[in-house]
Amino acid sequence: MTDFRNTHTIEHNPDSIIAVGCSCTYGTGVDTHETWPAQLELSTGLPVYNFGVPGGSLDTCYRVLDTFLPAIQSRYVFVQKPSINRRELIHFGEYMQIGHWSKQFTELLDPLEIELNERRQLHAIDNITNRYNSKLVIIDFDSDGYTKGTDNSHPGPDWHKALSNKFKESI
Amino acid sequence: MEKNNFRLWHSVEYNPDSIIVAGPSTDYGIGVEMHECWPYLLEQMLDIPVYNLSVPGGSVDTCYRVLDTFLPIIQSKKIIAIPALVARREIINSHAKFNNGPVRNSIYIQIGSWSPDYQFLLDPEELELNVKRQRDAIASITREYNSELILLEYPTQWLLDPEHSFPHVHDYSKGTDNMHPGPDWHIAVAEYVRKHYFND
Numbered sequence: 001m002t003d004f005r006n007t008h009t010i011e012h013n014p015d016s017i018i019a020v021g022c023s024c025t026y027g028t029g030v031d032t033h034e035t036w037p038a039q040l041e042l043s044t045g046l047p048v049y050n051f052g053v054p055g056g057s058l059d060t061c062y063r064v065l066d067t068f069l070p071a072i073q074s075r076y077v078f079v080q081k082p083s084i085n086r087r088e089l090i091h092f093g094e095y096m097q098i099g100h101w102s103k104q105f106t107e108l109l110d111p112l113e114i115e116l117n118e119r120r121q122l123h124a125i126d127n128i129t130n131r132y133n134s135k136l137v138i139i140d141f142d143s144d145g146y147t148k149g150t151d152n153s154h155p156g157p158d159w160h161k162a163l164s165n166k167f168k169e170s171i
Numbered sequence: 172m173e174k175n176n177f178r179l180w181h182s183v184e185y186n187p188d189s190i191i192v193a194g195p196s197t198d199y200g201i202g203v204e205m206h207e208c209w210p211y212l213l214e215q216m217l218d219i220p221v222y223n224l225s226v227p228g229g230s231v232d233t234c235y236r237v238l239d240t241f242l243p244i245i246q247s248k249k250i251i252a253i254p255a256l257v258a259r260r261e262i263i264n265s266h267a268k269f270n271n272g273p274v275r276n277s278i279y280i281q282i283g284s285w286s287p288d289y290q291f292l293l294d295p296e297e298l299e300l301n302v303k304r305q306r307d308a309i310a311s312i313t314r315e316y317n318s319e320l321i322l323l324e325y326p327t328q329w330l331l332d333p334e335h336s337f338p339h340v341h342d343y344s345k346g347t348d349n350m351h352p353g354p355d356w357h358i359a360v361a362e363y364v365r366k367h368y369f370n371d
Contacts, residue, residue: 062304062307063304066300066303089291089292090294091294092294107264107289110263111265113263113265116239119239120235120236121304123235123308123311123312124304124305124311125307126311127308127310127311127314130311130314131307
């Protein structure tokens with residue numbers, strides 16, 4: 001599917017897992033089969049929808065859930081928590097990922113605004129998953145001590161494997 | 172009594188047997204005296220403390236922010252949220268103090284048609300998603316504190332109410348600013364809320 005590394009059809013499929021997060025969920029720096037959503041699918045046998053977005057934020061996680069959760073209604077929603085110092089904005093029909101790289105819309109990165117936004121997004125994500133009776137698990141997983149991916153910036157396959165195992169414990 | 176830019180007449184403290192009202196200027200009571208605004212009248216009718224945490228120029232964003240600040244302290248069992256479903260937003264600028272109408276020396280910027288520098292936050296698609304996001308966030312934070320959430324949505328309330336009995340501002344007098352509703356509307360809203368949500 002465009003912009004996602006998701007291989008599954010979007011349809012009602014409660015016996016599934018939705019994975020959201022940033023480039024670390026998308027799998028920048030690793031192959032598709034090495035991403036934590038792909039490894040989780042392999043180890044659980046449940047279809048895992050990879051809705052990771054490079055540059056994504058908690059705002060993005062909510063937006064993606066708002067788009068896909070009503071259709072799929074997965075029993076599990078697993079969030080790989082992105083940096084809180086990022087935002088997302090819809091601007092003339094496009095999703096703008098805002099972070100340290102941005103020249104525009106940096107008003108949204110004010111420290112107090114960021115602090116409030118984290119709580120707001122987490123509450124919003126909690127409510128949308130609650131509405132669909134999905135079990136919500138959020139993990140903020142450090143990549144220190146793991147290898148790097150092929151871009152020498154994002155985490156490598158061992159990090160993805162470890163995170164996949166962490167999420168699997170929640171099932 | 173004006174406290175911290177709110178029309179609060181109670182101390183902010185743990186008080187679960189109370190009601191929080193979080194809305195925009197109409198609920199703050201712009202155009203009427205404090206003792207004439209509907210949250211004050213509701214308190215008189217029910218004999219339950221009402222915290223009026225409404226903000227002039229406020230948006231659905233403001234509604235969540237106010238609950239995030241005060242609900243953990245007061246932990247009211249009833250929350251009446253009035254998310255203004257109009258093209259408004261709020262963001263924080265921690266380096267500045269803004270004077271937004273009656274809101275003085277605030278770091279909270281109320282954004283609307285009057286804010287040329289922040290029109291990017293008022294993109295129609297962005298607004299539509301934002302309303303859903305904030306409403307979800309408001310529902311979650313009230314559930315976290317075991318509070319009952321009552322959503323009053325003025326532009327649609329009149330249509331949603333099968334009796335069409337929600338007081339429509341056009342049927343009432345204007346306040347002293349000749350724009351916001353006058354005292355008779357506030358009396359009617361207090362009566363409506365009491366009748367529909369408090370079985371009194």
